[in-house]
Each structure stands twice: as C-alpha cells, then as structure tokens.
Amino acid sequence: xxxxxxxxxxxxxxxxxxxxxxxxxxxxxxxxxxxxxxxxxxxxxxxxxxxxxxxxxxxxxxxxxxxxxxxxxxxxxxxxxxxxxxxxxxxxxxxxxxxxxxxxxxxxxxxxxxxxxxxxxxxxxxxxxxxxx
Amino acid sequence: xxxxxxxxxxxxxxxxxxxxxxxxxxxxxxxxxxxxxxxxxxxxxxxxxxxxxxxxxxxxxxxxxxxxxxxxxxxxxxxxxxxxxxxxxxxxxxxxxxxxxxxxxxxxxxxxxxxxxxxxxxxxxxxxxxxxxxxxxxxxxxxxxxxxxxxxxxxxxxxxxxxxxxxxxxxxxxxxxxxxxxxxxxxxxxxxxxxxxxxxxxxxxxxxxxxxxxxxxxxxxxxxxxxxxxxxxxxxxxxxxxxxxxxxxxxxxxxxxxxxxxxxxxxxxxxxxxxxxxxxxxxxxxxxxxxxxxxxxxxxxxxxxxxxxxxxxxxxxxxxxxxxxxxxxxxxxxxxxxxxxxxxxxxxxxxxxxxxxxxxxxxxxxxxxxxxxxxxxxxxxxxxxxxxxxxxxxxxxxxxxxxxxxxxxxxxxxxxxxxxxxxxxxxxxxxxxxxxxxxxxxxxxxxxxxxxxxxxxxxxxxxxxxxxxxxxxxxxxxxxxxxxxxxxxxxxxxxxxxxxxxxxxxxxxxxxxxxxxxxxxxxxxxxxxxxxxxxxxx
Numbered sequence: 001x002x003x004x005x006x007x008x009x010x011x012x013x014x015x016x017x018x019x020x021x022x023x024x025x026x027x028x029x030x031x032x033x034x035x036x037x038x039x040x041x042x043x044x045x046x047x048x049x050x051x052x053x054x055x056x057x058x059x060x061x062x063x064x065x066x067x068x069x070x071x072x073x074x075x076x077x078x079x080x081x082x083x084x085x086x087x088x089x090x091x092x093x094x095x096x097x098x099x100x101x102x103x104x105x106x107x108x109x110x111x112x113x114x115x116x117x118x119x120x121x122x123x124x125x126x127x128x129x130x131x132x133x
Numbered sequence: 134x135x136x137x138x139x140x141x142x143x144x145x146x147x148x149x150x151x152x153x154x155x156x157x158x159x160x161x162x163x164x165x166x167x168x169x170x171x172x173x174x175x176x177x178x179x180x181x182x183x184x185x186x187x188x189x190x191x192x193x194x195x196x197x198x199x200x201x202x203x204x205x206x207x208x209x210x211x212x213x214x215x216x217x218x219x220x221x222x223x224x225x226x227x228x229x230x231x232x233x234x235x236x237x238x239x240x241x242x243x244x245x246x247x248x249x250x251x252x253x254x255x256x257x258x259x260x261x262x263x264x265x266x267x268x269x270x271x272x273x274x275x276x277x278x279x280x281x282x283x284x285x286x287x288x289x290x291x292x293x294x295x296x297x298x299x300x301x302x303x304x305x306x307x308x309x310x311x312x313x314x315x316x317x318x319x320x321x322x323x324x325x326x327x328x329x330x331x332x333x334x335x336x337x338x339x340x341x342x343x344x345x346x347x348x349x350x351x352x353x354x355x356x357x358x359x360x361x362x363x364x365x366x367x368x369x370x371x372x373x374x375x376x377x378x379x380x381x382x383x384x385x386x387x388x389x390x391x392x393x394x395x396x397x398x399x400x401x402x403x404x405x406x407x408x409x410x411x412x413x414x415x416x417x418x419x420x421x422x423x424x425x426x427x428x429x430x431x432x433x434x435x436x437x438x439x440x441x442x443x444x445x446x447x448x449x450x451x452x453x454x455x456x457x458x459x460x461x462x463x464x465x466x467x468x469x470x471x472x473x474x475x476x477x478x479x480x481x482x483x484x485x486x487x488x489x490x491x492x493x494x495x496x497x498x499x500x501x502x503x504x505x506x507x508x509x510x511x512x513x514x515x516x517x518x519x520x521x522x523x524x525x526x527x528x529x530x531x532x533x534x535x536x537x538x539x540x541x542x543x544x545x546x547x548x549x550x551x552x553x554x555x556x557x558x559x560x561x562x563x564x565x566x567x568x569x570x571x572x573x574x575x576x577x578x579x580x581x582x583x584x585x586x587x588x589x590x591x592x593x594x595x596x597x598x599x600x601x602x603x604x605x606x607x608x609x610x611x612x613x614x615x616x617x618x619x620x621x622x623x624x625x626x627x628x629x630x631x632x633x634x635x636x637x638x639x640x641x642x643x644x645x646x647x648x649x650x651x652x653x654x655x656x657x658x659x660x661x662x663x664x665x666x667x668x669x670x671x
Contacts, residue, residue: 014445060461107441
C-alpha cells in the first residue's frame with residue numbers, strides 16, 4: 001500500500017490530498033495535514049475523490065462511429081482518422097473552420113500543448129475552455 | 134477576468150486563501166462559498182469566529198448568509214447600483230482613502246461625477262435593499278483596516294459581468310483596500326484548473342501568460358521557439374463555436390475533457406451545432422452527452438494516472454502525481470495531442486511533463502521560475518514567479534498595480550437581458566451544490582455522493598408554492614422561451630417571492646436547455662444567473 005500526495009481535481013481551492021494505492025487500484029483519499037489549503041480537512045467531494053477512477057463506466061478503448069454506431073477501434077485507426085479529418089477540414093475552410101475546446105479539468109501541461117497544437121498546427125486561434133461556465 | 138484586467142491589470146485573486154481568515158471585514162458578493170469553495174468558506178467562518186464582520190450580498194439566503202453580520206438580499210442583476218450606492222455613501226461620509234486615490238489610481242473624477250448623479254432612493258427601489266443596510270455595509274467595509282471582497286460567478290455570469298467586476302474594483306480602490314496583506318479583491322475560480330487553463334493560453338485572444346496573439350512582438354517570440362508561422366487574428370470564443378448552428382463557421386471540433394452539451398446555455402442550439410459538424414472528436418473519461426455525438430472518442434487517463442500541475446484559485450501551481458498507470462487502453466491527454474501532432478507533420482517530443490513545464494517557463498513570464506523539481510518538496514509556488522530563485526507571490530499589486538495605476542471605470546445599471554413577464558413570471562437562477570461538481574461527469578459516478586444528493590430540486594418560495602398549489606416533492610414542468618424540463622419542487626424561503634433556483638449538475642434534468650445565451654460583450658460570459666420561466670404542476 002502506498003499513499004501518493006497529489007492535488008484534488010474538484011474546485012479551485014486546490015487541496016493537497018493523499019491517494020491510497022493498493023495493487024494498482026486507488027482505494028481511498030485523505031487530506032494532507034500540513035498543506036496550506038487543506039490543513040487536514042477535505043469536503044465531501046474530496047473524501048470521495050477516488051470513487052470515479054475505477055468506475056465501470058470508464059471508457060477503456062478508442063471509439064469510432066461506423067454506420068451510425070460508436071464501435072471500439074485501435075488507437076492507430078482513431079488517431080489516423082482524426083488527423084486526416086482535421087487536415088482535410090482545415091484545408092477546405094482555410095483553417096478557420098476548426099474549433100478546439102480545452103479543459104479547466106486538465107493539467108497546465110496539457111492545456112499548453114493543446115493551445116500549441118491549435119495555433120502551430122491547425123493555424124487558428126479558435127481555442128477556448130469553460131472558464132466562464 | 135476582463136473587468137480586473139482593465140482596472141488592476143491582472144485578472145486573478147490578489148490574496149492567498151489563508152489571508153482571508155485574518156481580514157476584519159469580508160464582503161462576499163455573488164458567491165455561494167460554502168457549497169462551491171468549502172475550504173475558502175472555512176477561512177471566512179474562522180474569521181467570523183475571530184470577530185470579523187461578514188457581509189453577504191446575494192439574492193438568496195445562502196448558508197453563508199445565515200452566518201453573516203449583514204445580508205443584503207438584492208434583486209438578481211442589480212449589483213452595479215448597489216455597489217455604486219455603497220461608494221456614494223463612502224464619499225458622503227468622508228470614508229474614502231484620498232491618499233491612495235491620488236497616488237495609486239487614475240480617472241477618479243469620472244467615478245465621482247457618476248456617483249454624485251446617483252439617486253439613492255432610486256437605488257433602493259431597483260435593488261430592493263433598504264438604504265440603511267447599504268449604508269451599514271459601506272461603513273463596515275470602508276472603516277476596516279483589512280477588508281477582503283470575494284466574488285464568483287454570481288457577479289460574472291451576467292450580460293454586465295465585466296461592469297460588475299469593475300464596480301467591485303472601484304469600491305476596493307476608493308477605500309484603498311488593495312495593496313496589503315489580508316486586504317484585496319478575490320475572484321474565486323470555480324474549477325480546479327480554470328486559472329491554469331487561462332494562464333496557459335487556452336483562450337482565443339491570448340498566448341500563455343496573457344500575451345495577446347495580435348501583438349507582433351509576442352507572436353514573433355512564439356514563432357521563433359515553435360519554428361512555425363502563427364495566426365494573428367483572435368479566434369472564436371466558446372459560445373461563438375458552440376452556438377453557430379449547423380450552418381455556422383465551425384465545421385470540425387476537438388474537445389478535450391469538456392461537456393458543452395450540459396455546461397453551455399441554450400442547449401438545444403448547442404445540440405444543433407454539434408450534430409451538424411462534419412467531424413467531432415472528444416477525449417474524456419466517460420461517454421458524456423457530448424462524446425455520444427462524436428465521430429471519434431478517445432479514452433483519457435484520469436488525474437490519478439498522470440503527472441503535471443494544476444493552478445488553484447490563489448495562483449498556486451501544484452504538482453499532480455501519478456498514483457497508478459493509465460487504466461485499460463487509456464492514454465493521457467498530453468499523449469493524445471502529441472500523437473496527433475506527430476501524425477499531422479509537426480513533431481512534438483517531450484521526455485516528461487517536467488520538460489513541457491520547461492517550455493512553459495521559457496515562454497510565459499509569470500511561470501518563468503516554475504519547474505517541477507521546485508514544486509516537489511514545497512506546497513507549490515504562487516505566480517508571478519519571475520525566475521528560478523523567486524519565492525512566488527502570495528499577494529498582488531504591492532506598491533503598484535500590474536497595469537501601473539489602478540483605473541476607475543464608472544458604470545451605470547444594466548437591465549438583465551430577460552426579466553419575468555406575464556407569460557414567464559418567475560426569475561430563474563442556477564448554481565452549484567456541495568456534493569457535486571460541474572456537469573456531474575465525475576461526481577455522479579460516486580454512490581455515496583448520489584445518495585447524499587441524487588437529483589435536482591427546484592427551490593420555490595412558500596407563497597409562490599401556495600398559489601401554484603405545489604408541495605415539496607411535487608413534479609413541475611419548468612419552461613423558458615428556449616426549452617423545458619421536468620423537476621421536483623422544494624419549498625423554502627431561502628429564495629425570494631417570484632424567484633426559483635436549482636443546480637445544473639444533473640444530466641437527467643438539463644436545466645441549461647432553459648438558460649439564455651445572452652452574453653457580456655467583453656468577457657463573453659453568458660447570463661446564466663437571470664432568465665424568465667413559467668411553472669406548471671404536473
């Protein structure tokens with residue numbers, strides 16, 4: 001059993017929280033006692049931070065729409081098709097027809113990469129996220 | 134954010150969270166803090182225990198309002214006249230900090246002229262708040278040595294959101310409540326990394342660190358590091374993208390970890406837009422309402438399965454550490470973007486997320502001193518952090534504002550886009566609840582959280598309920614000009630007569646079908662907090 005110190009994914013408070021890891025599964029969450037925000041406390045969402053991680057509803061393989069249905073496909077197929085469609089529609093709309101939504105749930109590093117991808121590759125500034133929602 | 138940017142020069146919390154507990158007066162406006170920011174509410178209540186005065190300005194009697202010294206239950210959408218009236222009282226009673234105004238601000242004459250035109254009796258009528266309460270609130274706030282204003286989406290989600298924020302900034306500058314510890318203006322950011330996503334330039338007009346895309350010098354810097362030409366015109370904002378309709382400008386979308394089909398206003402329009410796209414790719418943990426419409430869905434790794442950083446509402450950049458490898462065939466969003474990038478002819482290669490942070494530090498001055506190894510053995514660093522030995526910045530605007538001098542921007546009352554009328558007689562407002570988070574994608578997976586709170590309840594005043602012959606638990610049909618939902622009633626006098634309120638976390642009660650897409654012209658924040666509905670008992 002390990003306790004891994006990380007940062008809560010719920011609200012903007014940013015509590016320091018330990019995830020309890022047992023045999024490859026996250027089985028619990030508890031507050032950091034010394035963290036300046038959590039100071040040994042969590043809200044009800046924080047204490048149940050681990051609940052969604054192993055939910056049976058998690059997506060576990062890429063999906064593609066074929067004959068109207070989403071079916072499981074390989075990563076290569078999903079990535080190749082996405083790259084091909086984004087390239088094609090970028091060309092037909094002079095780069096202005098593609099929109100990208102980034103996420104206030106994802107890390108700084110991922111947000112940075114996605115805006116770099118949008119600006120440097122898709123050649124558009126059509127990128128936003130739900131900051132205002 | 135735009136409101137504070139025009140007045141102070143920087144759209145972020147000016148204090149650290151822990152400073153709040155040592156304030157003498159805390160003015161909370163448009164924030165349901167106990168539900169949405171539990172740890173910050175704790176600091177507020179600790180401050181009250183130490184003798185601080187708590188003033189809550191909110192149309193509803195929230196839990197925090199019940200603990201307040203003074204609760205001003207204003208009518209929704211009348212924040213500007215209320216704040217203006219407080220400022221007028223401060224001028225009339227000689228409580229303004231003229232030394233601060235002279236040395237640190239500009240454009241005060243325009244604000245003073247506007248305030249002297251104000252008719253206080255008229256304000257009492259517009260806001261529904263007794264003038265004596267407004268006067269007491271103004272006196273408490275202005276006389277305190279250490280006073281903090283906290284605001285949230287109740288201020289920004291209006292068509293006049295930017296003007297609301299500017300009015301708050303005016304009040305703080307008028308009394309000099311800015312530059313010190315335990316004193317400031319604190320927008321509470323709703324989501325765990327909304328501050329970071331803005332800092333990283335996930336915005337249509339800004340590169341990372343709020344460097345404008347239409348500024349040639351900034352663009353050239355990014356072009357040099359990224360070795361490619363970059364577009365100069367600002368892009369479309371979220372609502373422009375999701376409300377364009379089937380014939381709109383956007384033909385394809387890539388959505389990473391968002392669920393616009395529950396989070397955006399006027400959902401029917403969003404549905405038409407997304408269903409009309411030639412191509413939609415979504416990366417998410419779950420098959421959300423948005424992912425169910427996609428052509429390609431990528432299974433993303435959760436926060437427990439990756440490393441990186443989040444930036445909280447007090448600008449604290451903190452590590453996210455990997456606890457387990459990605460489940461099943463999942464990949465991190467970073468890996469998905471890198472794989473797509475490499476397929477589209479632009480090589481991206483990073484050995485670790487720490488290396489991505491090095492590129493961020495190179496390009497984003499406020500993150501210049503942030504490295505993963507510096508975060509490893511600390512509780513994070515608060516930006517601006519200008520170099521690798523800089524200790525970070527707990528509170529902003531000491532000695533000078535980010536933009537130089539603080540700028541007063543006088544504003545007049547703006548009537549909400551849609552008010553109740555004969556056909557739609559109730560004012561509808563929505564927000565968050567303690568047990569759930571945003572569109573419920575994650576929290577609704579928890580059996581315990583669902584047991585504690587498993588459905589949306591429409592709060593309705595006993596007088597209205599009596600007229601409609603509705604009892605708690607009865608089902609109602611609630612309709613606006615844009616759509617309708619079925620919802621269960623809960624009778625409570627926390628809401629005013631003629632107003633109803635509920636939460637937006639529940640996929641089966643998609644209340645954003647009803648909300649209006651009218652938005653603030655500058656910040657482009659939709660007016661979630663006011664629209665007109667009618668109720669029918671089922």
